[in-house]
Amino acid sequence: MSKSKRLMELMMAVNRKRKFTVKELAGEFGVSPRTILRDLQELSELGVPLYSEVGPHGGYQVLKQRILPPIAFSEDEAVAVFFAVHALRHYASLPFETESSSALNKFYYYMPQDTRDRIDQMKQRVDFVTPARQASSPYLSLLLEAAIRQQVLLVDYESRGQRSRRELQPVGIYTRDGLWYCPAYCFRSGELRVFRCDRMHAVEPSDTEPVELRHVHLENRLHEQRAPVEQEAVTILAELTPAGVQACEAAPWPDPRLHLREDGSGWLEGEIAKRDLPYFAQFFIGLGLDITVKQPPELLEAIRTKLAELTAKYKPCK
Numbered sequence: 001m002s003k004s005k006r007l008m009e010l011m012m013a014v015n016r017k018r019k020f021t022v023k024e025l026a027g028e029f030g031v032s033p034r035t036i037l038r039d040l041q042e043l044s045e046l047g048v049p050l051y052s053e054v055g056p057h058g059g060y061q062v063l064k065q066r067i068l069p070p071i072a073f074s075e076d077e078a079v080a081v082f083f084a085v086h087a088l089r090h091y092a093s094l095p096f097e098t099e100s101s102s103a104l105n106k107f108y109y110y111m112p113q114d115t116r117d118r119i120d121q122m123k124q125r126v127d128f129v130t131p132a133r134q135a136s137s138p139y140l141s142l143l144l145e146a147a148i149r150q151q152v153l154l155v156d157y158e159s160r161g162q163r164s165r166r167e168l169q170p171v172g173i174y175t176r177d178g179l180w181y182c183p184a185y186c187f188r189s190g191e192l193r194v195f196r197c198d199r200m201h202a203v204e205p206s207d208t209e210p211v212e213l214r215h216v217h218l219e220n221r222l223h224e225q226r227a228p229v230e231q232e233a234v235t236i237l238a239e240l241t242p243a244g245v246q247a248c249e250a251a252p253w254p255d256p257r258l259h260l261r262e263d264g265s266g267w268l269e270g271e272i273a274k275r276d277l278p279y280f281a282q283f284f285i286g287l288g289l290d291i292t293v294k295q296p297p298e299l300l301e302a303i304r305t306k307l308a309e310l311t312a313k314y315k316p317c318k
Contacts, residue, residue: 049062
């Protein structure tokens with residue numbers, strides 16, 4: 001085996017093992033311990049973070065901040081990865097903001113000049129537009145780590161002008177229209193709910209025992225997130241034009257459900273908690289003539305109330 005190939009395989013081996021001895025690696029690669037020691041020294045000079053321990057139980061250990069082995073990208077693959085990271089620049093907050101910037105700079109710096117010229121041209125021809133938001137979400141990394149580790153967090157949260165301290169167990173984080181959201185189990189309400197990350201003023205670990213949520217993730221959380229049986233709920237029924245259907249297709253709520261017809265029109269039907277009536281009233285008003293709400297009476301009254309407030313606000317001066 002050539003030295004360059006051995007170094008490449010050795011880099012992958014130490015990243016996989018995390019902890020090892022020189023004798024183990026020498027036996028695995030069929031070379032002398034002295035050769036392995038020289039190879040490990042070269043890997044360390046290349047940036048692989050190795051730590052050695054002496055004594056009967058000593059050996060080598062790869063530090064937490066590992067370096068991945070080199071990956072061979074085609075030019076188009078490298079450009080695709082570059083623009084995947086480049087597209088995130090519109091967000092005021094990211095879970096890995098520093099790392100994303102570092103990865104982007106590395107990609108660009110080590111590309112051939114002609115590839116960099118191509119990227120510079122493409123940057124002026126393609127973009128992934130995201131609404132610019134002033135709101136900051138500084139706890140994204142903490143929320144994501146808690147979702148992975150199934151941890152409970154104590155959150156200082158603001159909603160409708162009121163602040164409260166809640167214990168939340170995050171399921172994950174996602175972004176929509178430039179804002180970050182965190183579906184989480186709320187211990188106060190005893191249900192899965194969605195929280196705006198920019199409304200979190202402080203986040204810290206909690207000693208509360210987590211509930212079993214390992215089976216819940218972003219792809220199936222809508223099936224788990226339902227209006228709670230113990231809370232008062234109402235049934236929504238509304239007709240939609242094709243334009244109304246398009247407006248509701250990206251809606252973040254699991255209920256009411258969207259049903260489609262062959263002509264592109266559709267209808268909404270399902271149960272929601274009464275506390276969410278103001279939100280749906282405002283959302284449906286935004287759809288204008290593309291929605292016709294049939295029921296419940298409480299929602300119709302909430303819509304009329306909001307429309308009356310709007311009419312009064314924009315009433316012509318005498």
